[in-house]
Amino acid sequence: MEQALPGNVTIGVVRIGDTVRRPVGPWTDTVDALLAHLHAVGFRGAPRSLGRDDRGRQVLEYVPGELGDPAGTYPVAELASIGAFLADLHRATASFVPPPSATWQRVIPPDGIDLVCHHDVAPWNLVRSARGWVLIDWDGAGPGTRGWELAYAAQSMAGLRPDRPLAESAARLRAFVDGYGLAGADRPALAALLGPRARAMSELLRRGARDGVQPWARIHAEDGAYWRATADLLDAHVDRWVAALA
Known part of the structure; x- marks a missing residue:
């Protein structure tokens, strides 16, 4: 049934x-x-x-388990483990050679290509299962960059949002990125990508609402204001994110 x-x-x-x-x-x-x-x-x-x-x-x-809270409420210790999980995923996809006939669904264009990414690493796609973290909904997978994927995952998993105090957001961001093991030289660039990646999501929803494309039009009605405010927040405090990740 x-x-x-x-x-x-x-x-x-x-x-x-x-x-x-x-x-x-x-x-x-x-x-x-x-x-x-x-x-x-x-x-x-x-x-x-x-x-x-x-x-x-x-x-x-079907992987039984518990889906995450879209608000990004994972404890700090779990953020580190999710960051490490994402690093494991990237190591696994780095060796993938797409078939010659490969076709991908490109919802948000990447900022470059260095490996195949999931492109929606967020609490609503992460299952806490008996075998550990499991990422579902792979239809949007495709070529991208570690930085673009990490920026989106960090924002969504750590819950970098306007109603959370900046100091708390900064600490949560640091825990996630430390768990991933991002090299120090790459961290300022990641801090600068947080806002653009959130704004790319905001623009996807805005276009969906304008053109009547689902599910983006519906999500825009529900969460469009959140994504605009989040992108503004992340862009306004790049120095704070750089300092947190130093």
């Missing part, structure tokens, strides 16, 4: 027993190849791809 999944789930994604079924797109075969690679190199933080069902839907392993 098909069951609706909790949270802000993509339309058409359902659970059947210990599997998840989701509609396919031009990018699905490439995502399957990426997930197969992650499994082959021993990375346990992604669901296994199990092929197609009789309706042509992508079949994925």
